[in-house]
Amino acid sequence: MSGFFIRRLLQGVISIIGASMIIFVISRLSGDPILMLLPNDAPTSMIEETRRNLGLDRPLWVQYLIFAQNALVGDFGNSYRWKMPALKLILDRLPATIELAMCGLLFSVAVAVPVGVMSAVHRGGWIDRIGRVFAMLGQAMPAFWVGLLLILVFAIKLNWLPAFGHGSWSQLVLPAISLGWYPVAAQTRIVRSAMLDVLDSDHIRLSRALGTPERLIIWKYALRNAAVPLLTMLGVYFAAMLGGAFVVETIFAWPGVGRTVVEAVFARDFPVVQAGVLFTSILFVMSNLLVDLSYGLVDPRIRNGR
Amino acid sequence: MGASMFRGVPWLPLLVIAAVGVCAAGGEAILPFDANELDLGIAFKPPFWLAGGDMTNPLGADNLGRDILSRIMAGSRVSVIVAFYAILFSGGIGAVIGMIAGYFGGWVDTLLMRLIEIQQSVPSIALALILAAALEPGLSTVVVVIVLTYWAWYARIIRGEIMALKGRDYIAFARVAGVGTPTIFVRHLLPNIFNTLVVLATLQVGQVILFEASLSFLGLGIQQPDISWGLMLADARQYITNAWWAITMPGIAIMLTCLSSNIFGDWLRDRLDPQLRQL
Numbered sequence: 023m024s025g026f027f028i029r030r031l032l033q034g035v036i037s038i039i040g041a042s043m044i045i046f047v048i049s050r051l052s053g054d055p056i057l058m059l060l061p062n063d064a065p066t067s068m069i070e071e072t073r074r075n076l077g078l079d080r081p082l083w084v085q086y087l088i089f090a091q092n093a094l095v096g097d098f099g100n101s102y103r104w105k106m107p108a109l110k111l112i113l114d115r116l117p118a119t120i121e122l123a124m125c126g127l128l129f130s131v132a133v134a135v136p137v138g139v140m141s142a143v144h145r146g147g148w149i150d151r152i153g154r155v156f157a158m159l160g161q162a163m164p165a166f167w168v169g170l171l172l173i174l175v176f177a178i179k180l181n182w183l184p185a186f187g188h189g190s191w192s193q194l195v196l197p198a199i200s201l202g203w204y205p206v207a208a209q210t211r212i213v214r215s216a217m218l219d220v221l222d223s224d225h226i227r228l229s230r231a232l233g234t235p236e237r238l239i240i241w242k243y244a245l246r247n248a249a250v251p252l253l254t255m256l257g258v259y260f261a262a263m264l265g266g267a268f269v270v271e272t273i274f275a276w277p278g279v280g281r282t283v284v285e286a287v288f289a290r291d292f293p294v295v296q297a298g299v300l301f302t303s304i305l306f307v308m309s310n311l312l313v314d315l316s317y318g319l320v321d322p323r324i325r326n327g328r
Numbered sequence: 329m330g331a332s333m334f335r336g337v338p339w340l341p342l343l344v345i346a347a348v349g350v351c352a353a354g355g356e357a358i359l360p361f362d363a364n365e366l367d368l369g370i371a372f373k374p375p376f377w378l379a380g381g382d383m384t385n386p387l388g389a390d391n392l393g394r395d396i397l398s399r400i401m402a403g404s405r406v407s408v409i410v411a412f413y414a415i416l417f418s419g420g421i422g423a424v425i426g427m428i429a430g431y432f433g434g435w436v437d438t439l440l441m442r443l444i445e446i447q448q449s450v451p452s453i454a455l456a457l458i459l460a461a462a463l464e465p466g467l468s469t470v471v472v473v474i475v476l477t478y479w480a481w482y483a484r485i486i487r488g489e490i491m492a493l494k495g496r497d498y499i500a501f502a503r504v505a506g507v508g509t510p511t512i513f514v515r516h517l518l519p520n521i522f523n524t525l526v527v528l529a530t531l532q533v534g535q536v537i538l539f540e541a542s543l544s545f546l547g548l549g550i551q552q553p554d555i556s557w558g559l560m561l562a563d564a565r566q567y568i569t570n571a572w573w574a575i576t577m578p579g580i581a582i583m584l585t586c587l588s589s590n591i592f593g594d595w596l597r598d599r600l601d602p603q604l605r606q607l
Contacts, residue, residue, distance in 0.1 A: 033445065040446030044455070051462045162586035164538045164558075166545050167579040170565060174572055265451035269542050273565075283454070284546060287461040295461050299454040307449045 027315065034311045041303040042093060045296055046086050093300065099293040103286070108293035112279055112301050118188055119278035122271065123263035125194055126201030127256065133206050135245075135252070138213025142221060142248075143240055153214075157207035165266050169200035169273040186275035197274040201266050205259050209252060216248035223247075257313035261306045338595050341588035348585050351401040352408035360395060361385075363402035364553055367393035372571045388573045390564065396574060399555055400581045406544075406556040407585065410467065411536045414474035415529045421475065422482025423525055427517060429483065430490025431509075437487070444480040452477035453542070460548035470540050470549045477539075482528055489521050523600040530593035534586035541582050557582050 073079050080088075092098070098108040141150040176196060177185035187193045220226060221244055229239050268280035275281070283298035285291075351358070373389040374381040375396075381388060387396040429440040456473040463469050493499060502512055543549030544558030552559070557578040564574035 033442075036442065037446050037449035040442075041449045044446070044450055045458060048455075048458050048462050158587060158590065159583070161590060162534060162538075162583045163579070164541050164545075164582060166542060167561060167582065170561065170568065170575050171579070174568060174575060178569055179572075261451070265453045268453045268457065269546060272546060283457055287457050287548065290461065292461065295458055299450065299458050302454050303450045306451050310449075 030311060030314050034307050037307045038304055039090075041307070042090060042300055043086065045299055045303075046089050049292055049296055050082070050085075098297040098300075101286070101291055101294045103289045103291045103294070108291075108297040109301075111282065111294055112297045115277060115279045115282050116301075118276060119264070119267050119271070119280060122194070122197055122201060122267055122276060122278060123260060125198035126263050126266070126270075127260055129198050129202035130205045130209055130259065131252070131256075133202075134209035135213055135249075137206075138210040139217055139240065139245060139248075141210065141214045142217035145218065150214075153210055157210060160203055160207040163203070164269075165200050165204055166269045166273055168203045169196065169270055172196045172200060173273070188275075188277050193274075197270050197276055200273070201263055201270045204266065205262060209255075209259070212252050212255060213248060216251045217244060220244045220247045254313055254316045257309040257311075257316070261309040264302050264305055264309075336595065338588075338591050341591040344584050344588035345592060348404045348408065351404040354401075355405065356402070359398045359401055361398040363394065363398045363555055365394065369393060372567075374571070375573050375577075387577050388571065390560075390571065390574045391567045396560075396577050399560055400557065400578055403555045403557045403560060403578065403581070404585075406467065406550055406554065407537050407540060410470055410474070410540045411533050413471045414478070414536050415532055417471070418475040418478035418532070419482050419525055419529050422479040423486050423521065425479065426483035426486025427490050427513060427521070430487040431494055431513070431517070433491075440483070441487075444483055447476070447480045452539070456539075456543055456548060460543070465548050466551055467549075467554070470543055473543070474536055474539055478532060478536075481532075482525075485524065485528065486521055489524055490517060493517060493520055527593065527597045527601045530589065530596050533589040533593065537582060537586055537589075 096107075096109045100106060101108050101111055104111055137149065137153045141147075141153045144150060173185045173196065176183045183195050184190075184193050185196070221240075226239060226244055229243055230236075234243075264280075267276075267278060268284060270276070271278045271280035272284050279298055279302065283295055283302075286294035286298065356362070367389070370385065370389045371391055371393040373385055373393070375388040376383050376386045378388075385395045385397065387400070389395055390399070425440055429437045452473070455476060459473050459476075460469060463472075499512065499516060502516055507515075540549055540556065541558030541561070544556045545562045547562065550556035550559050560578040561575060564571070564578070568575050
């Protein structure tokens with residue numbers, strides 16, 4: 023039991039170290055960071071001295087160790103643009119991103135569960151068929167286009183909801199829907215197939231035979247079991263939301279990590295890009311880790327075998 | 329085979345795919361107008377079914393009076409080129425790594441699987457952002473980002489298939505008979521995973537097109553004056569209040585193309601490799 027947890031935790035740590043290596047190597051591809059720190063007309067002696075001070079004259083793997091050591095204590099350097107520690111900038115924006123990701127997830131589950139359940143109960147019926155059409159459409163529409171269409175219809179034509187900003191509930195609706203739109207299809211499919219399995223099981227047939235009301239059977243006894251696969255997958259979907267947030271935050275001027283990193287890319291603000299990407303990766307790995315651990319809790323076969 | 333081979337072929341999606349292919353191959357020769365030609369006289373001209381629109385510019389014009397239909401047709405070229413190279417390289421690299429991991433097993437397998445896990449711990453769009461910050465944005469960067477994101481997907485699935493194949497008698501016989509490892513790979517393993525590769529590649533088309541559009545929309549993909557559907561949407565966003573058609577039409581092009589390739593991919597999967605159904 024604990025062996026599984028420790029092994030999986032160790033894998034998570036290795037993944038994060040690997041991610042930090044990828045981020046480090048890619049940012050070094052862009053050329054000499056010294057030239058971005060110093061003015062263009064800096065004398066050669068000054069360049070050499072700064073290079074020595076920052077350890078940039080050492081081999082690449084030593085440089086990586088310096089980067090990793092600083093990253094461990096939360097030091098990614100100062101943002102070139104905002105003149106404040108990059109990590110603080112990211113942490114300040116993090117709550118807004120988590121708020122958006124949570125609401126996006128809530129939206130997708132709120133749609134996927136009833137549609138998935140009804141599609142399974144009335145298999146081949148009109149809900150099942152419409153659900154399948156929407157699933158096909160959902161997989162073919164980029165999140166940012168969904169966002170733009172929502173703005174066009176609900177903010178510009180109907181003037182019901184604001185098109186951007188952060189703070190009130192009404193400003194959360196459109197971004198959350200654009201973010202939650204894409205995973206609805208996959209989640210519906212998970213609920214539907216789990217529901218089909220459960221409805222076919224002995225304990226449900228027994229409940230039916232005993233004359234339990236159909237509504238109670240479906241929404242209480244069956245759904246409670248059918249929800250397990252979706253619940254264990256929620257971490258994966260939360261992680262996917264963090265990726266989607268980069269685009270959706272940009273469209274809706276949402277003050278989160280995603281938009282900050284996108285802006286930092288254009289400003290060539292490397293400390294912020296590194297801190298933001300590494301931080302998202304850590305959240306990503308942690309969500310996936312939680313998924314695996316929850317599988318282990320639910321299904322003993324996984325934690326014992328391979 | 330014969331007639332049954334074509335039973336249930338999704339003709340409509342195939343037609344859409346063919347149309348996109350023709351537009352991409354035809355290039356400038358088949359465009360109604362030069363896709364970058366400005367004509368401020370027809371700026372914000374609506375599509376033909378609205379008042380003020382006509383069949384000269386059936387889908388209307390954008391803020392600079394460029395013909396939207398011509399631009400959509402021209403933009404298909406980028407989608408096709410990106411999809412072709414991205415799938416070729418991610419599928420090729422992923423297949424080779426998956427075959428090596430699955431066939432040799434042991435520490436090679438452990439190492440490669442760890443590499444896959446590490447790669448998948450960075451969200452792909454974040455990887456794209458940091459690459460775009462480091463390299464020049466453009467078509468080749470988009471391809472590099474997609475290859476880095478998707479090779480692991482191929483590798484994981486191919487590895488599983490190879491592990492199942494490896495235990496078959498004919499592979500063991502070949503080995504005992506002294507057939508070299510490269511020959512086993514090319515003659516005995518590759519033909520058996522070929523169907524899987526084709527199905528995976530077809531299912532990837534839609535995802536690649538969405539990915540390219542998102543990157544270009546953020547300004548990290550295709551750059552002006554090249555034309556991409558995602559870039560058109562980024563432009564149209566600036567004047568979303570003036571011309572709703574400029575934001576709708578390129579999106580519909582993306583949607584129809586992805587929808588068609590997904591439907592075709594599903595059909596192909598059911599035909600060639602039904603075991604992949606859980607994808």
